[in-house]
Amino acid sequence: MSTLNEKAKEGMDDGAVHSSGAGGFIILFFIIGFAASMVLGWVIFPKLLYSQKEQPLNFNHALHVEEVGEGCESCHYFRDDGSFSGIPKIESCVDCHEEPMGDTEDEAIFVEQYIAKDREVPWLVYSRQPDCVFFSHAAHVIGAEMECVVCHGHIGESEVSRPYEYNRITNYSRDIWGKNIAGIKKNSWDRMKMDDCAACHKEAGAIHDVSVQTERGHCYVCHK
Numbered sequence: 125m126s127t128l129n130e131k132a133k134e135g136m137d138d139g140a141v142h143s144s145g146a147g148g149f150i151i152l153f154f155i156i157g158f159a160a161s162m163v164l165g166w167v168i169f170p171k172l173l174y175s176q177k178e179q180p181l182n183f184n185h186a187l188h189v190e191e192v193g194e195g196c197e198s199c200h201y202f203r204d205d206g207s208f209s210g211i212p213k214i215e216s217c218v219d220c221h222e223e224p225m226g227d228t229e230d231e232a233i234f235v236e237q238y239i240a241k242d243r244e245v246p247w248l249v250y251s252r253q254p255d256c257v258f259f260s261h262a263a264h265v266i267g268a269e270m271e272c273v274v275c276h277g278h279i280g281e282s283e284v285s286r287p288y289e290y291n292r293i294t295n296y297s298r299d300i301w302g303k304n305i306a307g308i309k310k311n312s313w314d315r316m317k318m319d320d321c322a323a324c325h326k327e328a329g330a331i332h333d334v335s336v337q338t339e340r341g342h343c344y345v346c347h348k
């Protein structure tokens with residue numbers, strides 16, 4: 125009886141050891157599989173989905189904001205008709221850069237390839253929206269007195285032009301659909317999709333006289 129019991133116990137112990145070994149393997153496989161799919165989903169997939177282009181040359185915002193007289197407005201200003209000048213044309217640069225002032229490679233490219241040949245620099249616009257979207261800087265910057273940083277982040281203080289990233293399938297700039305693949309938004313400038321525009325309009329609608337108070341707003345506000 126007792127021996128039988130002991131045998132049974134041994135058997136049980138054996139079984140226990142055996143099954144915990146298999147369980148360990150299963151957990152290990154699970155961890156490896158999980159890690160692999162995380163790498164695939166969070167590292168490889170975004171790399172495949174997004175492609176990069178370098179700007180034609182580096183533009184140092186921090187340096188220039190110090191050099192010019194009126195800060196951002198020296199280059200990004202509103203015309204008399206209320207339209208926004210956007211990225212400056214070389215006429216805003218030529219007074220200083222007729223000849224190179226320093227000896228950096230980027231300035232040499234700029235003066236030789238663009239200023240000397242009277243060609244505009246084909247800058248890539250990080251915040252470019254699809255053609256169907258209507259956006260007005262005057263409504264936001266003048267009307268609602270918003271700071272550039274709310275939508276663009278700290279580009280105005282940067283020393284280097286980061287690469288332009290775009291979605292290979294939709295061609296959207298990464299600044300529109302957001303840097304975080306899981307859709308997490310920490311700063312107001314992390315993303316500028318339709319629902320991001322609409323979320324602020326919904327809040328602002330209560331204060332400002334805009335026809336945007338409904339859930340997404342009237343389509344014609346942003347799509348002409």
Ligand code: HEC
Nearest residue numbers: 183188189192195196199247249250251272276279280285
């Ligand atoms: C000397 C002219 C100059 C001044 C001054 C200047 N910028 Fe710019 N800005 C540029 C040029 C050139 C570009 C295009 C190159 C680039 O994107 O880095 C640009 C691009 C930008 C963009 C990128 C828009 C996009 O979506 O691609 C933002 C945002 C911007 N500037 C904000 C600012 C702010 C804010 C200030 C003031 C703190 C400022 N800039 C001052 C010349 C200037």
Ligand code: HEC
Nearest residue numbers: 182183184191192212216217220225226227228230231234
């Ligand atoms: C008020 C004068 C002024 C204006 C206007 C100006 N720059 Fe400059 N820029 C400078 C100075 C000063 C430097 C630094 C030169 C040095 O010592 O290397 C510089 C440097 C540069 C460089 C090299 C910096 C680097 O990061 O390597 C580029 C490129 C450049 N400017 C482009 C532009 C463009 C594009 C515009 C017009 C949108 C412009 N600049 C307008 C004064 C100016």
Ligand code: HEC
Nearest residue numbers: 258259263267268316321324325328332333334335345346
């Ligand atoms: C952080 C807040 C905020 C964000 C983000 C925002 N807006 Fe606005 N928008 C406003 C406010 C406030 C007004 C009203 C300005 C006024 O009445 O003077 C406005 C006005 C407008 C108007 C003019 C509407 C009218 O009836 O005059 C358009 C068009 C517009 N926004 C489009 C957009 C688009 C497109 C986006 C996203 C790319 C966007 N907005 C993102 C706050 C925002």
Ligand code: HEC
Nearest residue numbers: 196200210211249251252253259264265270271272274275
């Ligand atoms: C409410 C959000 C918002 C604010 C505030 C805002 N911008 Fe923009 N900006 C945008 C959007 C959206 C675009 C893209 C517009 C498009 O695709 O037609 C843009 C485009 C630009 C461009 C590129 C335009 C071009 O086509 O050449 C520059 C430069 C720029 N913004 C600078 C600024 C500066 C400087 C300020 C502050 C004075 C500012 N923005 C404030 C949302 C904003």
Ligand code: HEC
Nearest residue numbers: 253254257316317318319321322325340341342343345346
């Ligand atoms: C507050 C501004 C705003 C309002 C209001 C708005 N949209 Fe949009 N819409 C956008 C922006 C910005 C985009 C581009 C970014 C994106 O795809 O999210 C867009 C993109 C779209 C697209 C995709 C277009 C493409 O080329 O990928 C469709 C379709 C669309 N909107 C339909 C609508 C309809 C229908 C309504 C009314 C119920 C509406 N929108 C109201 C701002 C707006």
